[in-house]
Amino acid sequence: MTSISRRQALKLGALAGSSLLLPIAFQSRSYAGTAGSPSVTPFTLPFRVPPVLNPVRSDSTTDYYEITMKKALVEILPKLKTEVWAYNGITPGPTIKQNKDRRSVVRFINNSVGTPTSVHLHGMASLPQYDGYAEDLTNPGQYKDYIYPNNRAATLWYHDHAIHKTARNVYMGLAGTYLVQDQEELNLPLPKGDYDVPLLIQDKQFGSKGNLIFDDQGQKSQMGDIILVNGVPWPKMQVANRKYRFRILNGSISRSYQLALSTGEPLIVIGTDAGLISAPVPTSSMRIGMAERYEVIIDFSKYAVGTKIVLRNLQPPNNDNYDNTEKIMQFEVVRTESDPSSIPSTLRYVQPIDEASAVRTREFRYERSNGLWVINGKIWDNQRFDASPQLGDVEIWKIYNNAGGWFHPIHMHLLDMQLLDRNGKPPFAYEKGWKDVFYVGENETLRVIGRFGPNSGTYMSHCHNTVHEDHDMMNQFKVGEATVNLASLAPAQSLPAPPL
Numbered sequence: 001m002t003s004i005s006r007r008q009a010l011k012l013g014a015l016a017g018s019s020l021l022l023p024i025a026f027q028s029r030s031y032a033g034t035a036g037s038p039s040v041t042p043f044t045l046p047f048r049v050p051p052v053l054n055p056v057r058s059d060s061t062t063d064y065y066e067i068t069m070k071k072a073l074v075e076i077l078p079k080l081k082t083e084v085w086a087y088n089g090i091t092p093g094p095t096i097k098q099n100k101d102r103r104s105v106v107r108f109i110n111n112s113v114g115t116p117t118s119v120h121l122h123g124m125a126s127l128p129q130y131d132g133y134a135e136d137l138t139n140p141g142q143y144k145d146y147i148y149p150n151n152r153a154a155t156l157w158y159h160d161h162a163i164h165k166t167a168r169n170v171y172m173g174l175a176g177t178y179l180v181q182d183q184e185e186l187n188l189p190l191p192k193g194d195y196d197v198p199l200l201i202q203d204k205q206f207g208s209k210g211n212l213i214f215d216d217q218g219q220k221s222q223m224g225d226i227i228l229v230n231g232v233p234w235p236k237m238q239v240a241n242r243k244y245r246f247r248i249l250n251g252s253i254s255r256s257y258q259l260a261l262s263t264g265e266p267l268i269v270i271g272t273d274a275g276l277i278s279a280p281v282p283t284s285s286m287r288i289g290m291a292e293r294y295e296v297i298i299d300f301s302k303y304a305v306g307t308k309i310v311l312r313n314l315q316p317p318n319n320d321n322y323d324n325t326e327k328i329m330q331f332e333v334v335r336t337e338s339d340p341s342s343i344p345s346t347l348r349y350v351q352p353i354d355e356a357s358a359v360r361t362r363e364f365r366y367e368r369s370n371g372l373w374v375i376n377g378k379i380w381d382n383q384r385f386d387a388s389p390q391l392g393d394v395e396i397w398k399i400y401n402n403a404g405g406w407f408h409p410i411h412m413h414l415l416d417m418q419l420l421d422r423n424g425k426p427p428f429a430y431e432k433g434w435k436d437v438f439y440v441g442e443n444e445t446l447r448v449i450g451r452f453g454p455n456s457g458t459y460m461s462h463c464h465n466t467v468h469e470d471h472d473m474m475n476q477f478k479v480g481e482a483t484v485n486l487a488s489l490a491p492a493q494s495l496p497a498p499p500l
């Protein structure tokens, strides 16, 4: 039997004018084979973590970093070269590891990436002019120094946020991990150092020559048939028979995952988007939408040397499924080691925000209308504010997705919030922590609560299916007064840059 690729199916369907070959748009779609990418055998390529970036200099309060955005040719698929647009020419970009309450200044240089950029450090309460506002652009030939306060320990990521081009730019490679740690967390007996490992999961589609194909299907989604972890297709990681802490980030454009271990053993969740949760939550599987972060412990001590364990994807609804998209990576236990780590029964207390402290409730409908993605019927408008809390106000946001054909991970800049309920029912146990992205699944209504701060000014909120975000499921809110002339407060400068 010949299996046809999705791209061929789309072509044939278009030619025949027939929907028989095509699944109905936006239902769960399964395809035999691949979407046409050159084939890679899962679990043959070695796992790696991105390098940690050293500061170019440090003083008593601040570490200064420099990152150049450029086009580069890298080997992602064996023996093929892929052009990526990448921070320091590698994707994911280098990892920044910082201590809480030290300041970072990161100079992002737009050298040869060939497109305007705006860098957002997702999860950081940056001032508006350093938050990667979509219209605060750094053009080719310019650079911008971003200042980050690092006010709490968490797994963050930096990625491009250029207006209407975010999906393409992130897809082409502009994404990296940023970790903030604090002493309280380091004092816990959790796995540390080499046993504390970032996993940035993405899916991509490649042409026969190794080129990345950005095909956003009529601005609805961009899903690939190849799953990468830290830039490597379905890697195999060699592990010792002990506990590891994994910081899992879904850096995909449109794909969500339902994570589970092939052994049926639980994942032990210890953290959400904004850091550790009150107590560990074992779960047999967990859903992770785009831009969400979950920290999990996997305990390999149960397994004999030689055991292979697959991190699987149980494929939530409304994703395009191919032969190997149900696999993410493989762990192979290759050695015995003593394990000084343990999982404490209390981690970091997450104080629930009292509903009674909310001064108002706002409603946001995320929907599709006339071929666009809209919020309360409206597209992006840099002059309009859809919420104007005062600094310190507690608000409840009621977020609706009244459709069965798609899901929206909704992200608020600036603040961490908590999920009160989903369709009137309690959140999943592993979601009960500080978060900045909330999975609004099919026909779901969520209530989230947060205290607006710590900064005043203009911030964005949007769906983190970045194809939706770009067209045009994004709005902005202001805390206190709007930021006047946001793009001119800390404008990009012309190269060459003076020493940091």
Ligand code: C2O
Residues within 6 Å of the ligand: 120, 122, 159, 161, 291, 411, 413, 460, 462, 464
């Ligand atoms: Cu991770 Cu506004 O984005």
Ligand code: CU
Residues within 6 Å of the ligand: 120, 121, 122, 123, 411, 412, 413, 414
């Ligand atoms: Cu963000």
Ligand code: CU
Residues within 6 Å of the ligand: 373, 407, 408, 409, 463, 464, 465, 468, 469, 473
């Ligand atoms: Cu969406």
